[in-house]
Amino acid sequence: MSERVKKELALYRLREIEIDDMKLKVEELKIGEQLGTMNYEEKVQSSMKCKNNDYVMNEIEILEKKIRFNEIANKRIDNALKRLDIDETEVI
Helix, strand or coil, X not given: CCHHHHHHHHHHHHHHHHHHHHHHHHXXXXXXXXXXXXXXXXXXXXXXXXXXXXXXXXXXXXXXXXXXXXXXXXXXXXXXXXXXXXHHHHHC
């Protein structure tokens, strides 16, 4: 197996772990934001739609984009492995 293939397979597993961790971070940010508010006015002012909450919304958006990027990279590896399997079966 070539070095590039070995590297991509190692990165595949690391991306899976990163994806899982980032999903947990997004969930943590959303839940933490909900738990941090005490009364109705605070809930309204710190809701995800409020402009005062830009940091959390931005952080969630960045994490969701990173998750999608890593999912796409892993999907491409899956497709490459499927092509290799098809090529091997055709040779046999």
